[in-house]
Amino acid sequence: MKQASHSPDLTRLSRHIPRTPSIGSTTVTDEDHVHLSFGFAAPELFPLATLEQAAGEAIRTHGREALQYSGAPGPDDIVKWIEQRAHHNGLDVDSAHVLVTYGATQGLSLAAQLLLEPEDEVWTEAPTFFSALQAFRLSGAVIRAFPLEADGLNVELLEQALQEARATERPLPKLLYTMPTYHNPGGVTLSVAKRHRLIELAREYHFYVLEDDAYGELNFTGQPWPTLYSLAPERVIYLNTFSKIIAPGLRLGWMIAHPELIQRLRILMLGGSTGVFTQEIVAALLQNIDMNEHLERLRTHYRQQRDVMAAAIDRHLGDAVRYVLPEGGFFLWISFREVIDTTELQQRAFTYGVSIVDGRSFYPQRDVGHQLRLCFSYCNSEQIEKGIARLARAYTDYVAEQEAVQLNTLEYHNRV
Amino acid sequence: MKQASHSPDLTRLSRHIPRTPSIGSTTVTDEDHVHLSFGFAAPELFPLATLEQAAGEAIRTHGREALQYSGAPGPDDIVKWIEQRAHHNGLDVDSAHVLVTYGATQGLSLAAQLLLEPEDEVWTEAPTFFSALQAFRLSGAVIRAFPLEADGLNVELLEQALQEARATERPLPKLLYTMPTYHNPGGVTLSVAKRHRLIELAREYHFYVLEDDAYGELNFTGQPWPTLYSLAPERVIYLNTFSKIIAPGLRLGWMIAHPELIQRLRILMLGGSTGVFTQEIVAALLQNIDMNEHLERLRTHYRQQRDVMAAAIDRHLGDAVRYVLPEGGFFLWISFREVIDTTELQQRAFTYGVSIVDGRSFYPQRDVGHQLRLCFSYCNSEQIEKGIARLARAYTDYVAEQEAVQLNTLEYHNRV
Structure with a gap:
């Protein structure tokens, strides 16, 4: 009954692990x-010079605490910064609504883990961000996609599908994933009217919305867009990241959601807070930079x-x-x-x-x-x-x- | 049909999310x-001074690449360091066997995701590390625990349970989690004879072993212990971390496993490599420190x-x-x-x-x-x-x- 000693038993892996990455890479x-x-x-x-200064400051001032599990003031300072920035962008939150993550990518994984079980339905835009698709696949979820138009997701088709699913007792979505503002890859933005309609549907059909706002700050026209979170804080899990506004290599992002959800997301992180050393450096950077x-x-x-x-x-x-x-x-x-x-x-x-x-x-x-x-x-x-x-x-x-x-x-x- | 606008719908969460952290914390x-x-x-x-120097060096020399998604030479250098250290400790690996993680804690999560589906059995030591228990619970797995003795896990009881399960067609474990060396919390170490027996059982009963070696380098007697991985590379997923030997706040650890498994674990990370900025700094630190x-x-x-x-x-x-x-x-x-x-x-x-x-x-x-x-x-x-x-x-x-x-x-x- 002994197995050959050089090859692992791949039959015992979880059924939901894809064999290939979501996207190839070439060197x-x-x-x-x-x-x-x-x-x-x-x-x-x-901002390299500011970052170098921040790193030196963080290590000299708070090194011993910053290198321990729980960190120094940095993680709290970052949450405060996120709160203030959220207020500036029209989101009504306090620290209990915020979870710092390893980029928006970890936010996708955590949201998928929080909500999805095998065979649950996730509805997305088509096209949509490939890492999101991969996160949903890993949960064993069934993905159904709805076309993008010049003003974002085709909410009318979404509504028809919801009505049909209800009428025919087919599965309704547990989660809808969307990037309403400056879409990756579509480049389009969801109109305000559609935002309101989407939220009405989420309430009527009891699905959560995962709002990926990674590009929201990179606004070329000055026209403000209301986040879906601001329209329905109880129905939306909001993702953002420092990757586009400072640098991706830091791997720092955040989630905003109802405190009841944040509390469970923390449990999913197994009590490990996101790299406190990096947070300490970024906290110092945020103090030294004029973000606007x-x-x-x-x-x-x-x-x-x-x-x-x-x-x-x-x-x-x-x-x-x-x-x-x-x-x-x-x-x-x-x-x-x-x-x-x-x-x-x-x-x-x-x-x-x-x-x-x-x-x-x-x-x-x-x-x-x-x-x-x-x-x-x-x-x-x-x-x-x-x-x-x-x-x-x-x-x-x-x-x-x-x-x-x-x-x-x-x-x-x-x-x- | 509208829901109250202030409270999220907790009935829709995945069934496997515990409501409480694995361990309370007090301030x-x-x-x-x-x-x-x-x-x-x-x-x-x-090593604060070395770290500050390393941070400055990394930002000045490789800042632009280190802050991009894919990073500068740091991530490769760290993998090389891990390879060399693994050789030094008797593990025969190359870079295809190594995955850098956010601490051993992420290694626990990833291993659980790789292998476990709801109702799968995970067998552990009792007592065992609470974050491991939490990671297994989150996968919906059934946990069964076997007592620790002065020389580690009671392998005899484990064997009896395996025999009984086979004889009565009850579920066999898919995974056995163990911390064989300087156990957290037990402080004990698995004897060499028991290590060999445990590996024989893993081969006979086709379970994977998750070997947590977080404390392996903190050896007070000089007596070397063979890792389980070195005894059965095809059956063991090995976890280690920089948390105990450099500092926990960096949140950097690693997994060693068969390349087929590492490849799938990478997919589980959604293509996001572990914080490349931190890796660049730690790579510079590892070059400047005499680790022995x-x-x-x-x-x-x-x-x-x-x-x-x-x-x-x-x-x-x-x-x-x-x-x-x-x-x-x-x-x-x-x-x-x-x-x-x-x-x-x-x-x-x-x-x-x-x-x-x-x-x-x-x-x-x-x-x-x-x-x-x-x-x-x-x-x-x-x-x-x-x-x-x-x-x-x-x-x-x-x-x-x-x-x-x-x-x-x-x-x-x-x-x-």
Whole structure:
């Protein structure tokens, strides 16, 4: 009965573990390669000097406590900062509503664990953030997705589906995941009217809403958007992160939810608070930085990069694509004609020296394949221009090849 | 149909979320209070100066990459360090066997998620680490516990239970969780013969072993212990942490397992690598520190603290308790006579100015209540002496009160 001693018994793993990551990664060492795939912050805007000062301060002033499990004043100071920022953005919360997490990504995992059991339904947007899909899959949940429009989630289709499910006694969702503001990857924003309707539906059909507001502060127009949390604090679990406004490598984010939920989320973290050493440093940084000024710098920069990318797309791809100009965030989502296969286009573009993300990665069933996500936040203007030009050449050559194949096939059929 | 707008719908949470933390926490501001409860490292041994230097170096040299999602060379350097240290400790691994985690605590969560589904059986030691119990409960697993002896887990009872389960077609465990070396809370170490037997059983009954080696480096005698992983790499998931050898506030640990398992554990982390900024700093620290010398300093210090505590117990509590002198780690586990209720004793001790952890917290059913965990790593010698003296006074007064109650009851019965 003994097993071979060199290989683990994979039959005993939990059934809900996918075998592949949600998105592939490639290592490119060619300096000239353009990474329009990376959803990364602009590294030249990281407040490095302030951070170095903050790290020194934190270690000198609070080192012994900051390195212990429970930390020094930092974790409390961060919660206070989050409270104040939340008030500034129209959310009515106190410290009992806040949980600091390892980025918004841990927030996704925790929310999934809090609510979902195998076979529970989670409804999302399509396209949607791939890490969210992965978190829901890991819970064994059933994912159902509803299309995005230029003004966000198609709430009408959602409502029809809810009505149908109730009428036919099919499962209703336990959770709806949405990124209402500056969507990743869609770039679109949910209208105010739809926000209100969505919340009415959540109340009527008793589902929770997981609101991912990772990009909410990166607003290019100045138009404020009410968070879903502010509309229904009892129905919404809200996620945010320092990744886009300070730096992703810190891996610090936060959840805002009803204290009863926060208390249980803390239990899910097994009593371990999120890296207190990092929190101490970030707390010192937050004291030394003028956040409004810093955010204005980020917004101005990212808006310029968006404009550079949009102009390059118009110039190089023109009528070949459609897109909605994003009013904030990191991403521009382009749609080709439906006959274009972006999995093939992505591969060809890669060999032409530009990485992009195939839109399939953002669909639960990977069944929509004529869209791409482009990121304008990480590359500089020159790289963006170069990357889009390469994508356009890849597209032109791909289409020419497809047409040649069709001609050949036609010729073949004519001959036969 | 509308719900009240101020309270969340708790009926929709996953059924496996406990309502209470695995262990209570108290805030004490009295400077004179002695915390023999905290399983904390000695803060005076944190390498603060080296850490400050490392933080500055990391930010100056690799800041932009270190603050991005994927990080600079730090994460790879840490994996190399872990590989080398593993070789030094007799584990045959390369980088594909290693996953850096947020402390050993995240390792517990990830292992539970990887393997366990609701109703699966996890077998543990009793007593055992409370965060492990909580991680298993969150997976909906059924926990069964087997007693610790002076030389670790009672493997004979385990074997009987396995045989019985097989014979009667009752569920066999999918996972056995153990801390074989310098047990938390038990302080004991699994004998070499029992290690071999345990591994034979794991192979025969097809269960995985989750080996928690958090205290393995804090060896007071110089006697080496073979890890379970080194005996059966295909059956063991191994956990370790920088918390005890550098500092817990960093929240950095690691898992070692077969590459097939590591690959799936990475998927469970949703592609997010553990805080790369912290990793970059710790990588710089590891380059600047002589780890063997640092570990010798820790071992000498903790051995002395253990001796101070043992002497204080012998002097103040004498025959009232039994304990096994730990040969490493942080903890001394004492047993009173079975009539003593440590929940009551703990409360009384608290009012006398000393915190300890009631042994019940380490039993899955909280059904053994005459034991306590004392931690000798965090307090200095003077505090340890003072704390044990207070515990002894609390014990004496508690016993006197119990006897008085019994006398009164007796008197009452005699009168009736």
